[in-house]
Amino acid sequence: MPPSNLARLRKICLSLPQATEVEAWGSPTFRIGKIFAMYAAANDHHGAGREGVWLKSNHFTQDLLVRGMPQRYFKPPYVGPGGWTGVYLDGETDWLALIDLLRDAYRMSASKKLAALLVEGEPATPTARSRTPAGKTRAAKAAPKPKPTSKGKPTIRKRSTRTASARRKRSS
Numbered sequence: 001m002p003p004s005n006l007a008r009l010r011k012i013c014l015s016l017p018q019a020t021e022v023e024a025w026g027s028p029t030f031r032i033g034k035i036f037a038m039y040a041a042a043n044d045h046h047g048a049g050r051e052g053v054w055l056k057s058n059h060f061t062q063d064l065l066v067r068g069m070p071q072r073y074f075k076p077p078y079v080g081p082g083g084w085t086g087v088y089l090d091g092e093t094d095w096l097a098l099i100d101l102l103r104d105a106y107r108m109s110a111s112k113k114l115a116a117l118l119v120e121g122e123p124a125t126p127t128a129r130s131r132t133p134a135g136k137t138r139a140a141k142a143a144p145k146p147k148p149t150s151k152g153k154p155t156i157r158k159r160s161t162r163t164a165s166a167r168r169k170r171s172s
Helices: 006-015 057-069 094-109 140-143 164-171
Strands: 020-025 027-030 034-040 053-054 086-087
Touching: 006 020, 006 027, 006 034, 006 094, 006 164, 034 094, 053 094, 057 086, 086 094
Parallel strands: none
Antiparallel strands: 020 027, 027 034, 034 053, 053 086
16 A cells, blocks of 8 residues: 555655654644645645645745646645645645655755755655765765864854955054
8 A cells, every 4th residue: 555645745854854743733734943844634624625735935936836737736725825835645746846846845944054955856755865985965975074173173263353454454
């Protein structure tokens, strides 16, 4: 028996860095501080008879998807005017496209630091994550390592509050 749509959605969302699931308004929501996706069951007032997921997006993406494929995408109640896009979950769901939309929704809600942890082109499932020869994920390998000081502790350089002309005068 194939996994339920909620189980598949949960696996994808929770594989994103620091994503959590919180039940709110009687439905699972996926967050990183802010909500980036919300499951809408067919049998509650959010789903209105059809299972789906509401994703954070911008107005352009929402308009493009809803006008282009109204049988797959919709403008959800409550949050639709804010640009959120609804995706119907059924036998015809394009899960690869949904993964891309979920990653975009995650980036919109995440801090710059968290959003940088997503590696372009890497699947959002924990089992499909590619590994480098050292066993680290690509995101961990790509992150710059701090240079150790003589005491072995990394140095953290703070940006000077002086203006560029004041620094030039002082160094002369």
